[in-house]
Amino acid sequence: DEAKLITLIGARVSHILSKVRFDIQPIGIDSHMNALKQMLERGNKGVCMIGICGRGGIGKTTLAMALYNELSPTFEGSCFLSNMRENEKKEGLPSLQAKFMEEVLRGKMPIGNVREGVSLMKQRLGSKKVLLILDDVEHTRQLEAFTPNRREKEEWFGAGSKMIVTTRNKDVLIQHGLQEKEIYFPKGFDGQQSLQLFFRHAFVSDHLLAELDDLPQEIVEVAAGLPLALIVFGSHFSFLKKKQEWEETLETFKSEQHKDVYEQLRISYEGLNDREKYVFLDIACFFVGESKEYPFYMWEACGWRPRLALEVLQHRSLIKIDENDRFEMHDQIRDMGRMVVKEGSQFDDPLTYSRPWSKDQVLEVLKNPE
Ligand SMILES: Nc1ncnc2c1ncn2[C@@H]1O[C@H](COP(=O)(O)OP(=O)(O)OP(=O)(O)O)[C@@H](O)[C@H]1O
Ligand SMILES: [Mg+2]
Numbered sequence: 001d002e003a004k005l006i007t008l009i010g011a012r013v014s015h016i017l018s019k020v021r022f023d024i025q026p027i028g029i030d031s032h033m034n035a036l037k038q039m040l041e042r043g044n045k046g047v048c049m050i051g052i053c054g055r056g057g058i059g060k061t062t063l064a065m066a067l068y069n070e071l072s073p074t075f076e077g078s079c080f081l082s083n084m085r086e087n088e089k090k091e092g093l094p095s096l097q098a099k100f101m102e103e104v105l106r107g108k109m110p111i112g113n114v115r116e117g118v119s120l121m122k123q124r125l126g127s128k129k130v131l132l133i134l135d136d137v138e139h140t141r142q143l144e145a146f147t148p149n150r151r152e153k154e155e156w157f158g159a160g161s162k163m164i165v166t167t168r169n170k171d172v173l174i175q176h177g178l179q180e181k182e183i184y185f186p187k188g189f190d191g192q193q194s195l196q197l198f199f200r201h202a203f204v205s206d207h208l209l210a211e212l213d214d215l216p217q218e219i220v221e222v223a224a225g226l227p228l229a230l231i232v233f234g235s236h237f238s239f240l241k242k243k244q245e246w247e248e249t250l251e252t253f254k255s256e257q258h259k260d261v262y263e264q265l266r267i268s269y270e271g272l273n274d275r276e277k278y279v280f281l282d283i284a285c286f287f288v289g290e291s292k293e294y295p296f297y298m299w300e301a302c303g304w305r306p307r308l309a310l311e312v313l314q315h316r317s318l319i320k321i322d323e324n325d326r327f328e329m330h331d332q333i334r335d336m337g338r339m340v341v342k343e344g345s346q347f348d349d350p351l352t353y354s355r356p357w358s359k360d361q362v363l364e365v366l367k368n369p370e
Contacts, residue, residue: 021068021069021072022065022066022068022069022080024062024065024066024069026059026062026063026066027189027193027196027197027200027227028189028190028193028196029059029062029063029066032063032184032186033063033066033067033070035184036050036052036063036067036164036184037067039181039182039184040071040162040164045159046155046159047147047155047156047157047158047159047161047162047163048161048162048163049147049150049162049163049164049165049178049182050162050163050164050165050178050182050183050184051164051165051166051167051170051173051178051182051183051184052064052164052165052166052167052183052184052185052186053166053167053168053169053170053173053183053184053185054168054185054186055168055226055261056168056228056261056331056332057226057227057228057229057261057330057332058186058188058226058227058228059186059227060135060136060166060167060168060186061082061135061136061166062227063166063186064080064133064135064164064166065080067133067164068080068131068133068164071131071162072131075129075130075131075161075162076104076128076129076130076158077103077104077105077125077128077129077130077131078103078104078130078131078132079099079100079103079104079130079131079132079133080133080135081096081099081100081132081133081134081135082135082136083135083136083331084096084134084135084136084137084138084142085136085137085138085142085331086136086289086331088138088139088142090289093114093117093141093142093145094111094112094113094114094116094117095111096145097111097114097117097118097120097121097145097146098110098111098117100121100132100146101117101120101121101124101125104125104128104130105124114141114144114145117145118145118156121146121156121157122156125156125157125158126155126156126157126158127158128157128158128161129157129158129159129160129161130157130158130161130162131161131162131163131164132146132157132161132162132163132164133163133164133165133166134146134163134164134165134166135166136166136167136168136331137165137166137167137172138167138168138169138172139172140172140175140176143165143172143176144176146163147163147176149176149177150176150177150178151177152177170183187225188224188225188226188227189225189226189227189230190225191217191220191221193225194220194223194225194230195216195217195220197227197230197231197234198216198219198220198223198230198233198234198237199216199234200231200234201230201231201233201234201235201238201317202216202233202234202235202237202238203238204216204237204238208241208242208243211243212243212246215243215246215247215250218250218254219233219237219246219250219253220233222250222253222254222256222264223264226261228261228265228330228332228333229261229264229265231317232264232265232268232316232317232318232333233253233264233268234317235268235315235316235317235318236249236267236268236271236316237249238315239271239315239316252267253267261332262332262335262336262339265332265333265336266336266339266340268316268318269318269336269337269340271316272312272313272316275304275305275309276309276312276313278299278302278304279299279304279306279309279310279313280309280313280318280319280337281337281340281341281355282295282299282355283295283313283319283327283329283337284329284333284334284336284337284338284340284341284357285337285338285341285355285356285357286355286357287327288327288328288329288334289326289327289328290326290327291324291325291326291327292310292321292325292326292327293325318333319333338357341355341357
């Protein structure tokens with residue numbers, strides 16, 4: 001029954017491929033990809049490790065995904081650990097180590113603590129050629145759970161293995177022994193790329209476009225080449241159908257031009273009505289990564305018409321809902337929402353927050369008898 005077997009294998013392979021690949025349509029990444037692939041070639045002998053470093057929203061995760069899509073088929077095992085910063089808090093490092101081992105070795109691999117994880121990795125992966133992406137790393141301990149300090153010249157994975165780390169903080173990489181030349185700093189978009197991404201989300205009719213003159217150029221300048229801002233701006237302008245509205249909104253944007261990205265993203269939040277704002281803040285504080293089912297009932301019970309609100313939030317690129325009906329929100333946007341909550345209360349006092357989102361804050365509130 002060879003034919004049957006082949007069909008089975010084929011199905012299994014395509015299942016695996018469909019699971020691991022990212023569906024992205026990045027703009028202008030060829031030069032980044034070439035530079036990164038060259039860096040990955042250099043350390044060909046042992047395990048090669050490189051970093052991608054830059055501010056939030058610049059496109060580090062997107063680049064790592066593109067690399068993963070392209071490179072993973074050539075490795076014996078591969079794994080993309082996304083959002084290390086959040087997932088360490090949610091799941092703990094041993095569970096992330098287990099996830100990595102399970103993806104590479106295809107079997108259950110319970111791990112009790114980080115040290116146990118490390119010794120398992122050394123035992124089982126020492127001769128495997130693996131690709132590991134650690135996305136959004138914040139602390140060196142998150143690196144230490146997967147690879148020895150580079151200065152120690154020790155190796156846990158087989159020859160030809162590659163590791164790619166994205167982080168906002170270069171020091172984390174340097175502390176872990178990476179050299180400056182092993183770190184890539186993607187630049188923001190140029191004017192042309194910025195317009196392309198902006199229009200992908202702004203959906204401007206030809207008729208309106210003819211009237212707008214240089215307005216789009218001026219708008220994308222405010223975003224200063226930051227893809228995340230371009231997406232949010234584009235989605236914001238997709239709601240505006242008259243030239244005059246574009247002009248007025250551009251003025252608001254310009255007044256925030258020299259402030260940080262939170263203030264820029266916040267313009268889009270300010271354009272929401274009250275119900276939409278409530279739903280947005282609830283998601284930012286409580287429901288990122290959670291199913292929409294329960295909050296949906298809750299909002300409905302409050303009379304906030306969540307279906308409509310969620311549609312608007314998606315249109316504005318403030319949230320996404322994934323194929324399992326779970327909420328996704330970019331971390332910069334989530335942090336903007338949490339900033340709004342903090343500002344609506346006494347800044348450092350969780351007792352006054354309308355939505356205490358962390359365990360520490362909730363404990364603080366519960367401890368206080370009033
Ligand atoms: N080359 C690109 N083409 C199209 N969209 C892009 C590109 N790069 C980034 N984006 C979009 O911009 C947003 C921010 O990108 P990304 O999440 O990769 O940033 P990041 O640097 O990882 O941010 P953070 O530090 O907050 O994790 C995403 O919505 C992403 O889809
Ligand atoms: Mg990221």
